[in-house]
Amino acid sequence: MIRKVLAGCLVAAPVLFTATEFTRLLVESRDESGSPEGTLTAIAEARGVWEIFGWLVVVTAPAWLAAMLGLVEGLRQIRERWAFITGAVAVIGALGWAMHQAAYVELNAIAAHHRPAGDLALSILDGAGGTGMEDATLIVMVVGQLLGPLLVVLGYARAGVVPWWAFACVPAWLIVTMFAGSLSPTLSLANLLLLPPFVMVARLLVSPVHRADQVGSPSAVTG
DSSP states (O other): OHHHHHHHHHHHHHHHHHHHHHHHHHHHTTOSSOSHHHHHHHHHHTHHHHHHHHHHHHHHHHHHHHHHHHHHHHHHTTOHHHHHHHHHHHHHHHHHHHHHHHHHHHHHHHHHHOTTHHHHHHHHHHTTTOSHHHHHHHHHHHHHHHHHHHHHHHHHHHTTSSOHHHHTHHHHHHHHHHHSOTTOHHHHHGGGGGHHHHHHHHHHHHOHHHHHHHHHSTTOOOO
């Protein structure tokens, strides 16, 4: 049952990620100034859409975390040591993304709709990343979120479970995510690149015969 849930999250997570980013884009693209105040004005003008974005984050965050756990669970049967190391990176990144998005959604909502409490929220947003600890936390989150899936799926590709063309979708996703602008539709659509490798791993999780074949194959070398 748990494997089926994890497999379902593997398939759903890229789609939810796309919907989440697209909804954020619908709101923030209203701001042509690019300033924090302009973003808050856009949020205030599209409050309903921003609330939908918040709820999508609530759904996407656990789905993405479960997807990372699904990647680790499938790889654990093939390369246990590699699964543990890379899985830790992926899970930390997923948790960091969830906390970052929760704060981003809530603080922006407060700043856009509630004064004077909004002034405090805006000052927090303006000062984000201002200390060494905040910068380090942000780096860990970004590195884990981007490199975690890449390293885990690399383990599948090296074991011959996921073809290299499917693995190539992950670095393509990483590159687009890093270099596409935050208001570019490409950023949201890029998450769909994760579907091919994620679907293949999902099939592995729900197929006991396939899983047994992989564990017994010469390519299934632990560590």
